[in-house]
Every structure is written in C-alpha cells, then in structure tokens.
Amino acid sequence: MKKNVIVALFLLIGTIGFAQEKNKKMTFEVDGRCEMCKMRIEKAALGVPGVKFADWDIPSHQLSLIVDERKTNPMEIKTALVAVGHDTKELKATQEAYDNIHACCKYREDDTDDNKKH
Numbered sequence: 602m603k604k605n606v607i608v609a610l611f612l613l614i615g616t617i618g619f620a621q622e623k624n625k626k627m628t629f630e631v632d633g634r635c636e637m638c639k640m641r642i643e644k645a646a647l648g649v650p651g652v653k654f655a656d657w658d659i660p661s662h663q664l665s666l667i668v669d670e671r672k673t674n675p676m677e678i679k680t681a682l683v684a685v686g687h688d689t690k691e692l693k694a695t696q697e698a699y700d701n702i703h704a705c706c707k708y709r710e711d712d713t714d715d716n717k718k719h
Contacts, residue, residue, distance in 0.1 A: 621670040629675065631657060631664045632688040632708045645685045649678050
C-alpha cells in the first residue's frame with residue numbers, strides 16, 4: 602500500500618513539473634509605432650524574470666516571446682508593457698504612462714479638432 606502511494610505521489614509531481622514549459626513560445630499584440638517603441642517594448646518584456654527572448658514587429662504589432670513559464674506568465678509581461686506606456690488587448694496603459702512616451706510614439710487615436718487641422 603505504501604509503495605502505491607509513493608508511486609502515485611511521484612507520478613503527480615512529475616506531471617506537475619511538465620505542465621509548465623521552460624521555453625514556451627508566445628505571441629501577442631502590443632500597440633506602438635516606431636523603433637523607439639520597439640526598443641522600449643522589448644526592454645520592458647526582457648525586464649520580466651523568465652523572459653528569455655523578445656522581438657516586437659513594427660508593422661504587425663506582434664510581440665514574439667520565449668519565456669520560462671515556471672517564472673512568469675503573460676499577464677506579468679503585459680503589466681510591464683503597460684507600465685512603460687504600451688497598450689495590449691487585455692490591459693491599457695494609464696494616461697500618465699502613455700503621456701511619458703515620446704511624441705512620435707503616440708499611437709492612440711486623437712479626434713480633437715486640433716488634430717484634424719494638421
């Protein structure tokens with residue numbers, strides 16, 4: 602009986618250990634416009650423990666990542682991105698964080714009359 606319990610325990614631990622991948626690939630959309638955005642987005646993503654690789658594609662707005670799921674999750678990465686002023690589908694940057702990015706990096710639509718004149 603003890604032997605069966607020990608075997609079951611090792612199987613359970615083994616299953617849990619394999620449930621999270623060490624090199625998981627993931628992609629999600631992040632708003633931005635230019636090379637400065639690319640550098641800021643990639644730096645913010647790489648600043649999250651467990652993120653091993655980050656590449657943001659300017660035309661498609663897709664952030665490609667390789668992460669250690671044992672150390673982080675997509676929501677932690679998205680939280681780091683909004684903290685530096687870049688929106689994702691799930692989270693939006695605060696107005697203060699957005700206002701702190703460079704003028705050429707402003708990606709949100711502005712429908713004010715001043716904008717329509719230019």
